[in-house]
Amino acid sequence: LAEKMKNSPAEVIKKLMMLGVLATINQEIDADTATILAQEFGFEVEVKVEQDVEALFMQEPEDDPADLQPRPCVVTVMGHVDHGKTSLLDAIRETNVTATEAGGITQHIGAYQVEHNNKKITFLDTPGHEAFTAMRARGAKVTDIAILVVAADDGVMPQTVEAINHAKAAGVPIIVAINKIDRPDANPDRVKQQLTEYGLVAEEWGGETVMVPVSAKTRQGLEDLLEMILLVAEMQELKANPNRPARGTVIEAELDKGRGPVATVLVQNGTLTVGDNLVAGTTWARVRAMMDYKGRRVKKAGPSTPVEVLGFSEVPQAGDQFFVVPDEKTARQIAEKRANRKREEEFKAAMPRVSLDDLFNQIKEGQVKELRVIIKADVQGSAEALKQALERLSTEEVKVNIIHQGVGAITETDIMLASASNAIIIGFNVRPDVNARRVAEKEKVDIRLYRVIYDAIEDVKAAMSGLLEPEY
Numbered sequence: 001l002a003e004k005m006k007n008s009p010a011e012v013i014k015k016l017m018m019l020g021v022l023a024t025i026n027q028e029i030d031a032d033t034a035t036i037l038a039q040e041f042g043f044e045v046e047v048k049v050e051q052d053v054e055a056l057f058m059q060e061p062e063d064d065p066a067d068l069q070p071r072p073c074v075v076t077v078m079g080h081v082d083h084g085k086t087s088l089l090d091a092i093r094e095t096n097v098t099a100t101e102a103g104g105i106t107q108h109i110g111a112y113q114v115e116h117n118n119k120k121i122t123f124l125d126t127p128g129h130e131a132f133t134a135m136r137a138r139g140a141k142v143t144d145i146a147i148l149v150v151a152a153d154d155g156v157m158p159q160t161v162e163a164i165n166h167a168k169a170a171g172v173p174i175i176v177a178i179n180k181i182d183r184p185d186a187n188p189d190r191v192k193q194q195l196t197e198y199g200l201v202a203e204e205w206g207g208e209t210v211m212v213p214v215s216a217k218t219r220q221g222l223e224d225l226l227e228m229i230l231l232v233a234e235m236q237e238l239k240a241n242p243n244r245p246a247r248g249t250v251i252e253a254e255l256d257k258g259r260g261p262v263a264t265v266l267v268q269n270g271t272l273t274v275g276d277n278l279v280a281g282t283t284w285a286r287v288r289a290m291m292d293y294k295g296r297r298v299k300k301a302g303p304s305t306p307v308e309v310l311g312f313s314e315v316p317q318a319g320d321q322f323f324v325v326p327d328e329k330t331a332r333q334i335a336e337k338r339a340n341r342k343r344e345e346e347f348k349a350a351m352p353r354v355s356l357d358d359l360f361n362q363i364k365e366g367q368v369k370e371l372r373v374i375i376k377a378d379v380q381g382s383a384e385a386l387k388q389a390l391e392r393l394s395t396e397e398v399k400v401n402i403i404h405q406g407v408g409a410i411t412e413t414d415i416m417l418a419s420a421s422n423a424i425i426i427g428f429n430v431r432p433d434v435n436a437r438r439v440a441e442k443e444k445v446d447i448r449l450y451r452v453i454y455d456a457i458e459d460v461k462a463a464m465s466g467l468l469e470p471e472y
């Protein structure tokens with residue numbers, strides 16, 4: 001402002017002081033103050049409102065129905081542990097991808113596509129309703145159909161019910177895959193019977209739920225399952241407009257030693273092209289290269305296509321929604337603004353410093369009612385798993401609050417956040433860098449490093465509950 005008025009900053013600051021504003025040379029002042037100040041110097045101020053670029057790109061312009069084209073459906077596999085989710089995903093992948101591609105090696109990028117009757121189906125590769133709901137909690141809606149895997153020998157189990165509820169809560173149609181029908185003790189009718197209790201009645205029993213007997217082991221029924229997926233998808237009339245800038249969701253992300261931050265994104269509308277600039281959560285990218293699930297380089301990715309993207313500024317989070325913006329500057333600007341906002345939010349809420357060792361004393365003295373934790377892990381999946389497990393340790397006396405979680409080494413920024421909010425840092429398969437270590441010592445931040453999730457949980461549990469007053 002001083003420059004604009006061709007005045008010395010000292011003069012301007014002096015005048016501000018007289019107006020009762022104690023400002024430094026690089027401090028921002030609001031428009032009202034600036035107006036009064038300028039008047040003091042004999043200038044008139046014209047206020048220009050800066051356009052909110054973020055808001056501009058955040059809202060999705062409606063597509064003209066004429067521009068919409070059919071898109072492949074996106075499928076998630078859910079069900080009880082050991083009922084064969086992973087086996088089913090692998091069996092479908094192997095039968096329909098590798099076998100048709102001589103010598104083709106499929107890459108695990110978090111999602112893959114198969115073709116059946118010349119129609120594509122996109123499978124999300126991380127089975128389980130936990131991942132599904134974690135994404136949904138971040139506002140991401142990626143799944144069109146949920147495959148509920150129920151082992152024919154084991155029947156409906158607690159996580160089967162959870163999965164049903166999660167899919168229902170999201171309003172996602174369910175197809176039941178009754179798995180392991182190769183087993184001699186398989187009893188598909190019992191599964192169907194049990195499922196009626198949860199409102200899933202098989203079509204052949206007069207209901208509306210498609211149920212397909214399959215075996216991930218012998219691959220029996222897999223074609224039927226794909227057939228049924230396409231049928232259910234058809235009823236949903238899934239469409240998107242490939243001719244517009246892309247938007248979608250981050251499915252998986254990690255810090256790759258050689259390639260830097262890598263993220264698998266699912267394009268949900270538009271087409272993502274190499275060279276595009278995008279914002280995802282608090283990160284941004286200039287798309288340097290894209291790989292499909294076969295590890296092949298691609299230049300473009302249309303609706304419902306999963307691709308691995310290189311060129312991110314930092315590792316985004318699974319569930320982050322992305323959108324393409326016109327240039328790098330805009331991308332950077334929006335991401336930085338969001339990062340600042342997030343940091344501010346995280347910094348608010350400070351209280352006395354805590355370490356895991358003296359946590360109990362602080363709890364007893366009533367100083368601590370909340371254990372704040374920052375989680376850093378090598379991959380997003382572990383961070384998420386640890387987060388959920390730790391949050392579950394919350395008791396009436398002490399709440400476990402994960403104030404931040406991220407992928408990659410523990411950095412100075414993490415320490416500063418921990419210090420400001422009295423959090424401890426849990427590192428899973430990562431370590432603090434040299435700077436972080438130095439700052440942690442100075443700030444007396446408690447860093448705990450683990451290679452086994454269970455150990456981390458046990459330590460926190462011991463610090464919290466082992467020392468809590470017994471309840472009678």
Ligand code: GDP
Binds near residue numbers: 082
């Ligand atoms: P997830 O925990 O649901 O992902 O289950 P997995 O895919 O890891 O499978 C659990 C166990 O069941 C493994 O030992 C598999 O080999 C076995 N399994 C999976 N599908 C079948 C199947 O169709 N038939 C038989 N007999 N075993 C299966």
